Amino acid sequence: MPTMPAARTVPRLLEDWAALDPAHEALVGGGERLNYGELLARVRETAAALHALGIGKGDRVAILMGNRVEWLVLAWAAQYIGAIAVGMNTWATAREFAYALQHSGVTLLAAAPTFLRQDFRAMLESIGPLAERAPELRHVVWVGEGDEAHVGGNVTQMSLSTLLRHGAHVAPATIDRLGADVSPDDAALLVYSSGSTSLPKGILLRQGALIENGWHIGQRQHVDENDRLWLAVSLFWSLGSANAAFNLLTHRGAIVLQESFNAADAIALIDSERCTVFYGTPNMVSAIAAQMPPGQTRLESLRTGVTIGSPDQIKRLAALGPQKICNVYGLTETYGNCAVTDADEPLDVRATTMGKPLPGFTVRVVDLDRGYPLPVGQVGELRIKGRMFAGYFNDEARTASSYDSDGFFRSGDLGMIDQHGQLIYRGRVTEMVKTGGINVAPAEVEETLTQHPAVESAFVVALPDTVNDEVLGAIVIARDGQEISEKSLEAFCRQSLAAYKVPRVFRILRESELPLTTTGKVKKAELKALFAQTGMVSR
Incomplete structure (x- = not known):
């Protein structure tokens, strides 16, 4: 069983690894190799x-x-x-x-x-x-x-x-x-x-928390010194610089850099460098799957790593190569992740939950209105205590207000803890829809929609309604070459969702029509306007 490095600073960690095995490969990129x-x-x-x-x-x-x-x-x-x-x-x-x-x-x-x-x-x-x-x-x-x-x-x-x-x-x-x-x-x-x-x-x-958290993240993925990370996720994101890089650095593995993501180049790089660890998002997975060379269905060297997405998206990635892929939850404030599934857990668990909290973290679920802890299985705000960030730069007031009276960080995320202690993410608190006085987490509806065989992705928002105050509207992106209708989507949802959770309005779009931030995230606050543009209202 690997043991956590004694070092808790970057200089000490680099010095220790160089002393232990200076010839071990550490970093690859741009035609350059450094041990x-x-x-x-x-x-x-x-x-x-x-x-x-x-x-x-x-x-x-x-x-x-x-x-x-x-x-x-x-x-x-x-x-x-x-x-x-x-x-x-x-x-x-x-x-x-x-x-x-x-x-x-x-x-x-x-x-x-x-x-x-x-x-x-x-x-x-x-x-x-x-x-x-x-x-x-x-x-x-x-x-x-x-x-x-x-x-x-x-x-x-x-x-x-x-x-x-x-x-x-x-x-x-x-x-x-x-x-x-x-x-x-x-x-x-x-x-x-x-x-x-x-x-x-x-x-x-x-410094110290980057090392400790990187170590624990890698332990859930079963990473060791023989692993090689393919990293095209941008380093300016915490997923790249705080999570992936310190995962491999603390385990004395090798980091193989791709300067910018290109699916065909990613396939070639993963194969030629025999990368074993995958870090990527669902859109990257879809692009790689679409670019696989004729006759090749898997990236054989891949074994583990982290991603996010719907259960179907995670299972498709596992089928592409990294069968031990892990699901994760966290924020930059928690050094990237505070919960990770274990690589040896069944794929169904890794596809549907974000795992148990990492050592050093406590996660509680609280009522949205009164802030009291909720029992197992109930959705509320996720609040986190443990290995937290040093603070918001030059903003002490914001840092202080981000914690509750018990010292738990207010994540602003919706989620629940299941009977096995696994965390399940349900979206942002600001996205919660209250329809007819009942709270609905859009992420639950989105997860259901993406299980439809013709659906690539789905985004659910609140729409105003004169009777119920709010109802759900769903924007759906169909998979390439697939046709889909609003009636079929509604019927599919009714098979597994309570009636009040079924979207009242559907809109089927191309992925290029989604409003995105500069980092490629969907601007959920702007999705409502896509319904208004076509005069769609709830029925």
């Missing part, structure tokens, strides 16, 4: 350069690029000297980028000049004078550019190779001392929520 000895050397070299520029404990280092080796090296180098890595959204608009840059108060921004259709150099220039929009920014490092540097106002812009030369004269003993001064309680990572209806929150995560 644990080389990874430690690269991180220390970058940490020395950051220190030479005056960056120290508590300073923020922003990273804006795809899933490159440099992303993780820069993040771990910042954390090695007690600074805070800030994951910047590569899909952000100029307004969102400017907000995160200013709000986080970064000292250094490391960015690729371009990524996919984004021109980050032009975006940086478009947001206005940096002295006003990002007054604490002193350095911009362009990753993947030639060897040059120039100064514009108070900001020095340079290439990565120029940055590294700054650290050439920093004594190794200095980096040793800085790494030794890092504490498990030090903030290590600042992640911004997607902010589908408002400006994103900056969520601070601690």
Whole structure:
């Protein structure tokens, strides 16, 4: 049985693994391979350069690029000297980028000049004078550019190779001392929520908890040092940088990076690198399934990993390769996950529940109106205590108000605990529909709809009604090549749902018609307008 690493800081963890087995492969990406000895050397070299520029404990280092080796090296180098890595959204608009840059108060921004259709150099220039929009920014490092540097106002812009030369004269003993001064309680990572209806929150995560939670997540997946993670999930998400990366790092596994998701490239990379761990979302799974080469039905090397989705979506992924795939629940505030199914549990359990709370977490379900704990099987708000985030950056009031009087975090999520202690997610509290005085969790109805053989995905919202105050409206995306009618959907729902849970209105759309955030999440607040646009009302 593997034991949790003794290290509770990034510098100590990297040092321990490099000492134990320096030749063990750690990181693959962009044609580059680093073993644990080389990874430690690269991180220390970058940490020395950051220190030479005056960056120290508590300073923020922003990273804006795809899933490159440099992303993780820069993040771990910042954390090695007690600074805070800030994951910047590569899909952000100029307004969102400017907000995160200013709000986080970064000292250094490391960015690729371009990524996919984004021109980050032009975006940086478009947001206005940096002295006003990002007054604490002193350095911009362009990753993947030639060897040059120039100064514009108070900001020095340079290439990565120029940055590294700054650290050439920093004594190794200095980096040793800085790494030794890092504490498990030090903030290590600042992640911004997607902010589908408002400006994103900056969520601070601690060094020690990143390691502990990453370890427990991997234990539920039965990960060990022989595992190889395929990672195309964006590193600026906590799922990538706080969950997946620390899962493999704490188990001394290898991380295989795909700079940006492309289904055909993902298949080739997973096969050629013999990846065993899958991290991905249902839309990624659908794209991979559609791109499988003729005669190939499975990705044979895959074994375990995490995903989310309907029971049918999870079972389809298991059939594609990772038969031990795990379902999960959590928020960035809980370091990605606070509940994970065990890889050895039956697939039906892993497809229909999110597992038991991880060690170190307590999850309770409370009544929405009065806040008292609810018994097994009843839906209420999920509240969480344990290994929680350090706080919302520069927002003590918001941090304090996010906890109840018993010290439980108000997740804003609906869910229940079943008779076996397994958590079942039922959507957001704000999505709860009250029809005829009875609460209905949209997620339960969505789960039922996605069990229809012709349905790819479904989204259920509340619609105003003169008799019942609210009724349910369902937007349904049909699978490719499938035809579906409102009557057949209604009949299907009536087979397994109480009458008050059956949607009164259905709308069948193409996936391209859904309103999305910059990170690809459906904007549920805007779905109601899709009914109004066609004059649909409840009947």
